[in-house]
Amino acid sequence: MKVEYKVKRYNPESDVALESFDTYVVELDQAATVLDGLIKIREEVDNTLTLRCSCRSAICGSCAMRINGQAMLACNTKVSDFEENGNIKLLVEPPGNMPVIKDLVVDFVPFWSKVKSVDPWLKSSHPPKYMEEHIASNESMLHLSGVMGCIMCGACVSDCTVLEVDKSFLGPAALAKAYRFVSDPRDDSTKFRLKALEKPSGMWDCTRCMQCVEVCPKGVDPMGRIMKLRDFAIQDGYKNTYGAKHTAVFTDSVKNTGWLNEFQLPLRTFGIFNVFKLLGLLPILLDALVSRKVPPVFHHKLPSVSSIQRIFKKVDLQITKRE
Amino acid sequence: MLKHDVLIIGAGLAGMRAAVAAKDLGADVALVSKVHPVRSHSNAAQGGINAALGHRGDKWEDHAYDTIKGSDYIADQDAVEIMAKEAGSEVISMEHMGVIFNRDDQGKLGTRAFGGQRKARTFFVADFTGQALLHVLYEQIVKSDVLVYEEWFVLSLIVQDGECSGAVMIDMKSGKIEVCIAKTVILATGGLGRVFEPSTNALICTGDGMALAYRAGVPMMDMEMVQYHPTTLKNNGALMSESARGEGAYLRNIDGERFMAKEGNAPKMMELASRDVVSRSEQKEINEGRGVDGCVLLDCTHLGEKLINEKLPQIRDLAKDFANVDMAKEPVPVRPGMHYQMGGIKTDVNGLTTLPNLYAAGECACVSVHGGNRLGANSLLDTLVFGRRAGEHAAEVSKNRSNPKISSTDVLKKHEEDIEKLLSNNDKNGFVFGSIRKEMGTLMNQYLAVFRDETGMQTALEKLSELKLKYKNIIVPDKGRVFNTALIFTLELGFMLDCAETIAISALERKESRGAHARTDMPDRDDKNWLKHVLVYKENDDAYRVDYLPVVITQWKPEERKY
Known part of the structure; x- marks a missing residue:
């Protein structure tokens, strides 16, 4: 079957170092992957097409790229997934949020420097004796294997909506890596790790857009791990951050009134006397005024609040049971 | 001009294990790799790593014997003895570094059965053991701050006065060529799978290190010994781990018969015979018309979904992605596919080649521990034991060598x-x-x-x-x-x-x-x-x-x- 590839090109050495698109039509098998086609183009049509790829079985993490607008591995994505009325048209672009070096190849240096910043190695101050392993339950190891399945392909970072506006955010891959150590029963520097992750650009900067969960080709669930990190931090007594306070005020409001008191949320999160922070919110308030979306100043309790409180009770009970 | 005590070419398991060992001894170490270390092909090792732990009732002699029998008796037995003796401490030290490993009921390291061995002595992380080891070793490289020349390609070795004294390499990002002088050089470039089409190997497995050494006058040993893995997918040659058979999967022909039982195949060990034996048995079935579309069938349907999800999750995905088969429900068509090179650069048990100051470890080397046929889960072990030994030896030798003078x-x-x-x-x-x-x-x-x-x-x-x-x-x-x-x-x-x-x-x-x-x-x-x-x-x-x-x-x- 015929497949049309429209590939974003960039050559830093060309006289006109501008991005452009090239279109190739290749004949492929029904079972072919997007990568099969790209390799065919590279070997038989245009030897200058540049991309990273290696294992062809979704384990080396080299070939993350944007295919029809979303980050995925070219090697485990079938071209037939994109069939529409008998046509297959692919738009292939480099992964986002990373500087492009050439064609589909991006610079991973910022990616790795963030991963390195979370002290990504096991810290065990009392390792077992010679020839003896740490004792750990298989359950805890299986849980870790879910996040250790991460192949560092950068798909999550490519499509992270926070990174799009704030390059300093640690990002889903580095935070998932941090989680891998925080939740490892053999690691004994959890407190230190959580403290480091509390800082600005850390775990509280995720906006829970789910994009990383959606695009992860290995089911690592980075956002879920970030939420878990927040829980650990609050449990460990790191309650004096905006993130932790935001969570507490949010919960409190819903629990007591049945819905969110949007007016109080920033006041209680930042504190009434935190003039500097509150002034920073003025543009948002003005924006809301213009579009007539200002939350009510006087917040009332919902009549059905008792049923919501029952949900809270049920959840609390389950948590106690599990513990 | 760049300058290091120990220059390691290749940053897979053997290369990174060598780097950690040499760094521990205080050497100035650098890794050079044409891909980022975690993109290395060690990732693809699925099944596990063998070790006979003495205090658990296993004997290193038994592991050595299985290895030697598997090699069809042309492995060098002194080298095999070293590998089998040092296996336990190597596996345990990887656990200490952070590898998760599946556990038994007591929370200790659990094992699974693997081909060609009479005892279950394969330690594992689900079916992505190689990836688990590789990422943890990279963590150690980050921890000990080893310099990595990422995405540099080595063009040739520098040989002067009959000694290896460094390498010439090109920075792929800029295209700039640099000379790197080194007191010792370790080749850890992995296999040569792409010489064959198809192959289970990654596109980067192009035998670079072997050719670099060969061109420098170092002999290649046992190169005729090329392993065909019994279970690869027809479509793209992807590997279906031996752990499937280790966990109890059957091989069947078109009549549903478990053909390994036939006289002349392996009636005793059945699907868990050595890889060369299983591959030949499969090929015979296919050649004699009892195959299914050029394949035989790998049947996991009786293992149950729970076990498959827990212990074989990756290959379940692979079979779905590339063969359109859910192995929990249907058998997967598989055939023998080129997988591993037993031979390679001839080295001694410290990884030293015939060229002074040049070492080799891992798949590119031939110590030889695999001889005519490698046992499953011995390759990871080979990379770690001989990677470490090469790193240690090179670091010591570098202490006594002054910087080579190269124009x-x-x-x-x-x-x-x-x-x-x-x-x-x-x-x-x-x-x-x-x-x-x-x-x-x-x-x-x-x-x-x-x-x-x-x-x-x-x-x-x-x-x-x-x-x-x-x-x-x-x-x-x-x-x-x-x-x-x-x-x-x-x-x-x-x-x-x-x-x-x-x-x-x-x-x-x-x-x-x-x-x-x-x-x-x-x-x-x-x-x-x-x-x-x-x-x-x-x-x-x-x-x-x-x-x-x-x-x-x-x-x-x-x-x-x-x-």
Whole structure:
């Protein structure tokens, strides 16, 4: 079957170092992957097409790229997934949020420097004796294997909506890596790790857009791990951050009134006397005024609040049971 | 000019293990790799890592014996003894570094059964053990702050006054060529799978280190011993881990029969016989018309969904993605596929080659512990044990060696000219890398596969020299310097052609059937004449020389091999 590839090109050495698109039509098998086609183009049509790829079985993490607008591995994505009325048209672009070096190849240096910043190695101050392993339950190891399945392909970072506006955010891959150590029963520097992750650009900067969960080709669930990190931090007594306070005020409001008191949320999160922070919110308030979306100043309790409180009770009970 | 005590080429398991070991001894270490370390092909090892733990009632002697029997008796037994003895501490130290490993009920490391072994001694992380080890070793590289030249490609080794003194390498991001002087160099570049088409190997497995050493005059040993893995997918050659059979999967032919039970196959160990034995049995079924569309069937349906999800999650995904089969519900069509090179750069038990200050470890090396056939889960072990030993030895040797004096301008100039010449070839009748590689891969897979004979191998050798001629008029259509992958592939192809040639030469040389080298025209093993290694040396230009080395036998006398 015929497949049309429209590939974003960039050559830093060309006289006109501008991005452009090239279109190739290749004949492929029904079972072919997007990568099969790209390799065919590279070997038989245009030897200058540049991309990273290696294992062809979704384990080396080299070939993350944007295919029809979303980050995925070219090697485990079938071209037939994109069939529409008998046509297959692919738009292939480099992964986002990373500087492009050439064609589909991006610079991973910022990616790795963030991963390195979370002290990504096991810290065990009392390792077992010679020839003896740490004792750990298989359950805890299986849980870790879910996040250790991460192949560092950068798909999550490519499509992270926070990174799009704030390059300093640690990002889903580095935070998932941090989680891998925080939740490892053999690691004994959890407190230190959580403290480091509390800082600005850390775990509280995720906006829970789910994009990383959606695009992860290995089911690592980075956002879920970030939420878990927040829980650990609050449990460990790191309650004096905006993130932790935001969570507490949010919960409190819903629990007591049945819905969110949007007016109080920033006041209680930042504190009434935190003039500097509150002034920073003025543009948002003005924006809301213009579009007539200002939350009510006087917040009332919902009549059905008792049923919501029952949900809270049920959840609390389950948590106690599990513990 | 760059300068280090220990320069390690390749950053997979062997390379990174060597780096950690050398760094621990205080050496100034650098890794150079054409891909980021976690992209290395060690990732692809799925099943596990073997170790006989004495305090658990296993014996290193039993592990050694299984390995030697698996090798069809041409592994060097002194090397195998070292590997089997040091396996336990190596696995445990990886656990201490952070590898999660599946556990038993007491929370200790759990094991699974693997092919060719009489005891379950394979430690594992689900079915991505290689990835789990590789990422943890990379963590250690970050922790100990080892310098990594990421995405640099090595062009050649520097040999002066009969000693190795560094390497010439190109930074792929800028295209700049640099000379790196080193007191010792360790090759840890992995396998050469891409010499064959198809292969389970990643696209980066192009035998670079083997060719670098071969061109520097170091002999290649046992190159005829190429492993075909019994269970690969037809579509793209992807690997279905041996752990499937370790966990109890069956192999069936078109009639549903478990053909491993047949006399002459492996009635005792069935699906868990050595890989060469299983691959031959499968190929026979397929050749004699009892296959299914060129494959046999890997049947996991009786294992249950829970076990499959817990212990074989990755290959379940692979089968879904690439064969459109849910292995919990239906059998997966599989066939033997090129997987591993048992042979390689000849080294001693410390990884030292015949060239002073040059070491090799991992798949590119031949110590030899795998002989004619490698056991599953011995390759990860090989990389760690001999990677560490090479790293330690190189660090010690570097302490007693002063910096080599190299006139780097001359070396640099020569390499600049070579690359310039390659890029400036615009001959309309020239060839590009893609077509030559495909031709080479197909002919290797035709004539040097599971079954071989004299005529086929001779044809292969002749065709290879034709391809080498074509390669002399190769053109690189991309003339740029920044991330010019076409240039890198072209250089890799040159390396691969050298490797392919050594395979064909050694295979023609060995006039018997042993391990993975099964000749239909000489079906018997001949201990009287061939209990020895075949070595190939490169002479100048296209000439080569063959030599032999006796196999080291310590306590296990060769006997008939039955499973």
